[in-house]
Amino acid sequence: MNPDPMPDVPGSKARARRVAADVAQQAEDELSALARAFREGEEAAFDRLQAQVRERLYRLAYRLTGNTEDALDVVQDALVKVYRGVEAWNERSAFYSWLYRVTANLAIDRLRRRAKVREVRRQLRQHQPGTSPDPVPELVERRQIEHDLRRLREAVESLPAAQRAIVVLRHYxxxxxxEIAEVRGCALGTVKSTLHQAFHNLRRAMEGAVREAREHGRA
Amino acid sequence: MVEPEAERAGCGALEPDLVCYHYGELQAPARAALERHLQECAGCRSRLAEIRASAAALDRLPLVLPSAEQWRRFEQGLEQRLAPLRAERAARRARPAAAPAERTRGPAATAPTAPRRAWARWLVRVAAAALIAALGVTIGVLLARNRAQQAQIAGLLHEVAEARLERGDLRGAASALDMLMVLAPELDRTARLKREALERLGADSPAAQLYLQARRAAEPEQARVQLAELLYRFPEHPLAEEAFRALLQRGAPSPRPLEVALLQPLDTVAKPLPGADRTAHYREEIAKLARLAAGAPPRVRAYALLRAARLADEQLGDGALAAARYREVLAAAADGPIRALAERRLAELGAR
Known part of the structure; x- marks a missing residue:
């Protein structure tokens, strides 16, 4: 594939989108064919299928759960679910869309469960003696970057599961x-308003980090 | 010039469109209308800039990819979980002749597989019980990968908690219930068992009474006496550890609700960090407890030495070190359950 950016001539972007869509469609068809073969008894088809999808699913799960271990668990759960219940795929949608939905919902469930546990832990921590950070001068700069990234991550993590899901599905x-409305099984208007609400909350949660990003943008 | 905030108040209805606009999701007429509005409205322009900055910030969040080792573990784990399913699927496919006749019988068609499923469930149960016994409750919970497994583990935890309650191992029961509260807080059975445990461990128990008296004490010295009494008389009670911790912090019991303190007692001994040398860590903790014991009043000394002996015994499995520590407990505790515990364990170690 040509790594150079597409020249900006009229029609080229549309052509690039069509080519990308064709490639995606081919990949989808191939996955659907593998899923069909597995459903009909070809065991090896599942192994080929999981090898093809696991990294894509991992990316989705990572963005939703925010950590590697949880993301790998979600992908594993999704693949086991597919193995167990491939009959539930009714071919009304492409196989990957179905698998994608399964994975997103598993990740969102995990996110919700984790939010509950985190809340209990937070309450418990309030009653425990805390430890104050111990700044080391030579690490200040690195810590600042880590701090900003952590604040960003916390801002995303602080979003309610539904808002986070929509940000991840749209942005990443x-x-x-x-398509998000289809994956989440809700109305288009709900997706729009949830996305707006998510950005509103993100802005509030990470005002400092955003300021810095704007400065980077201007520089 | 109009203040941005004032302008924003007037175009609140447009805000959801700004995010859609940023992502190229507005249809042509709406897009053109919004672009016209943006030329006139500084507030919306500023809001759009904020959305773009938020999106740019999101781009800075790294995607952490699993290492080759993590993928290898993933594959192993997946294969382990698929193995029984593969076997079941192969078995289903190996008896094609029976299938059409069974299918026509409707729901009853599942009957021939029921004993197999019961058998499989029993096997899973035994395996999970063995796993919990071998690795401990915490790891069992962490290994529970999905709801079905979590339900199985929760069932086993109930049995563990009930059995521990029955044989009076209150601290052990509290630990199992602690896990249950994380794993299945919504289950009726958890709530019932929790109530039952709280009755046994709870506000009416003499240990809890001493703990509450210490908390209400007007003078720190008075609190310290009650706490020392608690851990000397009830060293096995979950609140003993809380009392010990409070004594180390100059006799100030934690203000956590009693229910939380009972079910999730704070431990004075830190767990080793992942990847740390476990043996060195626990040896250090044992030495720390011995140092604390050296400067403590007799009752607290007896408890600190018992904790050190138990660490050597249970965490390190070092019989000689444990026996030496238990003998120090005997020297520190003239009577009471701490002495009885040390004597019993010393006899067992000697017999071995």
Whole structure:
């Protein structure tokens, strides 16, 4: 594949989108064919299928759960679910879309469970003696970067599961709002308002980090 | 010039469109209308800049990819979970002749597989019980990968908690209930068992009474006496550890609700960090407890030495070190359950 950016001539972007869509469609068809073969008894088809999808699913799960271990667990849960229940795929949607939905929902469930546990831990911590950070001068700069990244991560993690899911699906996964509505099983208007609410909350949660990003942008 | 905030108040309805606009999700007429509005409205322009900055910040969050080792463990784990399913699937496919006849019988068609499922469930149960016994409750919970497994582990934890309650191992029961509260707080059975445990461990128990008296004490010295009494008389009670910790912090019991203190007692001994040398860590903790014991009043000394002996015994499995520590306990505790515990364990170690 040509790594150079597409020249900006009229029609080239549309052509690039069409080519990308064709490639994606081919990949989807291939996965659907593998899933069909597995459903009909070809055991090796599942192994090929899982090898093809696991990294894509991991990316989705990582963005949703925010950590590697949880993301790998989610992907594993999703693949086991597919193995156990491939009959539930009714071919009304492409196989990957179905698998994607399964994975996203498992990750969101995990996120919700974790939010509950985190809340209990937070309450418990309030009653325990805390430890104050111990700044080391030579690490200040690195800590500042880590601090900013942590604040960003915390801002995303502080979003309610539904808002986080929509930010991840739109921003990192590049799904259209209509596709998100399909994956999440809700109305388009709900997706729009939730995305707006999510950005509103993000802005509030990470005002400092955003300021810095704007300065970077201007520089 | 109009203040941005004032302008924003007037175009609140447009805000959801700004995020859609940023992501190229507005249809042509709405997009054109918004672009016209943006030329006139500084507030919305500023809001759009904020959305773009938020999106740019999101781009800075790294995607952490698993290491080759993590993928290897993933594959192993997946294969372990798939193995029984593969076997079941192969078995299903190996008896094609029976299938059509069974299918026509409707729900009853599941009957021939029921004994197999019961058998499989029993096997899983035994395996999970062995796992919990071998690795401990915490690891069992962490290994529970999905709801079905979590339900199985929760069932086993109930049995563990009930058995521990029955044989009076209150601290052990509290630990199992602690895990249950994380794993299945919504289950009726958890709530019932928790109530039952709290009755046994709870506000009416003499240990809890001493703890509450210490908390209400007007003078720190008075509190210290009650706490020392608690851990000397009830060294096995979950609150003994809380009392010990409070004594180390100059006799100030933690203000946590009693229920939380009972079910999730704070431990004075830190667990080793992942990857740390476990043996060195526990040896250090044992030495720390011995140092604390040296400067403590007799009752507290007896308890600190018992904790050190138990660490050597249970965490290090070092019989000689444990026996030496238990003998120090005997020297520090003239009577009471601490002495009885040390004597019993010394006899067992000697017999071995």
């Amino acid at each position: 996964e590049g799904l259209s709002l209509r």
